[in-house]
Amino acid sequence: MELVAGVAGASGEAGGELLRLVAGHPHLRLGAITANSQVGQPVSEVHPALAGRPGLADRVFDSPDGSDLGDSDLVFLALPRGEAAVMAGKLPASIRVVDLGPDHRLTDGSVWARTYGGPYAGSWPYALPELPGARARIGASSRLATPSCYATAVLLGSAPLVRAGIAGADDAVVTVLAGSSSAGRTGRSTQAKGGHLGSVISAAMRGYQVGGEHGSIPEIEQELTALTDRQARLSLVPVLAPTPRGILAICSLPLTRETTTEELRKLLTQMYLDEPFVRLMREGRWPATSACIGTNIALLQVAADPHADRCVVMCAIDNLGKGAAGQAVQGANLMFGLPEIAGLQA
Numbered sequence: 369m370e371l372v373a374g375v376a377g378a379s380g381e382a383g384g385e386l387l388r389l390v391a392g393h394p395h396l397r398l399g400a401i402t403a404n405s406q407v408g409q410p411v412s413e414v415h416p417a418l419a420g421r422p423g424l425a426d427r428v429f430d431s432p433d434g435s436d437l438g439d440s441d442l443v444f445l446a447l448p449r450g451e452a453a454v455m456a457g458k459l460p461a462s463i464r465v466v467d468l469g470p471d472h473r474l475t476d477g478s479v480w481a482r483t484y485g486g487p488y489a490g491s492w493p494y495a496l497p498e499l500p501g502a503r504a505r506i507g508a509s510s511r512l513a514t515p516s517c518y519a520t521a522v523l524l525g526s527a528p529l530v531r532a533g534i535a536g537a538d539d540a541v542v543t544v545l546a547g548s549s550s551a552g553r554t555g556r557s558t559q560a561k562g563g564h565l566g567s568v569i570s571a572a573m574r575g576y577q578v579g580g581e582h583g584s585i586p587e588i589e590q591e592l593t594a595l596t597d598r599q600a601r602l603s604l605v606p607v608l609a610p611t612p613r614g615i616l617a618i619c620s621l622p623l624t625r626e627t628t629t630e631e632l633r634k635l636l637t638q639m640y641l642d643e644p645f646v647r648l649m650r651e652g653r654w655p656a657t658s659a660c661i662g663t664n665i666a667l668l669q670v671a672a673d674p675h676a677d678r679c680v681v682m683c684a685i686d687n688l689g690k691g692a693a694g695q696a697v698q699g700a701n702l703m704f705g706l707p708e709i710a711g712l713q714a
């Protein structure tokens with residue numbers, strides 16, 4: 369099977385990674401690739417690492433208006449919040465769509481209004497395939513909303529423990545260290561982060577959107593609540609880390625009874641036994657983002673902390689891989705009944 373895949377927002381961070389993955393995918397052929405300020409620029413100028421790739425040589429970025437996105441079988445939307453919903457509204461129902469941004473992640477319009485404001489576009493199936501029941505929902509859908517890179521790392525780490533009832537999601541305390549590419553090329557909310565200059569990013573680790581302000585909190589609470597039907601409550605502090613790529617989520621959860629690291633590790637092993645992209649590290653070894661860059665892999669480790677009646681679970685991913693473009697391709701593979709790992713092994 370060969371499917372034509374269009375990429376909207378192809379000149380951005382997530383869009384560039386999508387170009388790389390689609391160009392190397394055995395069942396996808398690149399269709400229209402749109403940009404905004406970079407319309408007409410060669411791909412090789414904006415993403416020099418992609419120069420000379422088969423399927424990308426001589427390509428320039430198309431304008432979103434009048435582009436051939438409508439001739440695709442599948443469109444990836446790697447657009448800013450708000451723009452994806454507008455573009456989705458213009459695409460015919462016959463085209464399958466994967467939105468990498470937040471526009472369609474939240475199932476509750478009032479939570480959307482509180483978090484982002486502006487028009488609510490409704491929700492699409494939340495495409496984190498490793499969550500219980502997600503693969504069936506993804507396979508039955510023609511529209512997918514992939515999780516934020518923050519949510520991917522936090523949910524992969526905490527879901528096995530919360531689902532088993534051994535850790536509570538009602539008092540989850542999370543710190544997420546994020547590389548600068550997670551802010552996008554234009555730097556979302558740069559003021560809140562103290563600017564997006566090289567000197568700001570390279571010389572410091574700094575918190576931002578502290579005090580329950582980060583946009584990923586509601587989607588994480590939504591998905592953790594769905595695991596147990598008990599309202600999740602999350603305190604999350606994002607930290608901009610002096611590295612271009614990678615997310616490290618450090619999640620501290622209250623224990624509901626006495627347990628051991630061995631028992632907690634067993635729960636992670638059981639949930640992810642057959643997962644192609646999730647790996648529990650050897651006991652005592654902790655995940656590092658450097659091992660995930662350029663892959664769709666999530667690395668996990670967990671430890672009981674009996675002194676504090678809590679446990680700590682850590683997850684490392686590439687924000688542009690499992691946190692964005694890799695996850696989107698994984699979802700598209702499932703949506704079309706292709707092998708889940710197609711195009712994601714290199």
Ligand SMILES: NC(=O)C1=CN([C@@H]2O[C@H](COP(=O)(O)OP(=O)(O)OC[C@H]3O[C@@H](n4cnc5c(N)ncnc54)[C@H](OP(=O)(O)O)[C@@H]3O)[C@@H](O)[C@H]2O)C=CC1
Nearest residue numbers: 377379380381382403404405406446469550552553554687
């Ligand atoms: N970066 C990350 O780690 C992750 C990103 N995401 C989501 O993916 C989406 C893209 O993020 P990211 O790649 O980081 O962002 P970037 O800022 O790097 O890229 C944004 C893309 O959208 C295009 N664009 C900007 N404004 C418009 C517009 N008005 N109309 C049409 N196209 C427009 C840009 O074009 P041009 O460059 O030509 O101006 C560019 O191609 C966001 O919704 C984000 O939330 C999700 C998970 C992780």
Ligand SMILES: CC(=O)N[C@@H](CCC(=O)OP(=O)(O)O)C(=O)O
Nearest residue numbers: 469470516517518546550551556
């Ligand atoms: C450093 C930095 O700015 N990171 C971004 C990550 C956003 C993200 O996870 O993507 P979504 O917008 O798709 O949720 C932020 O915190 O806003």
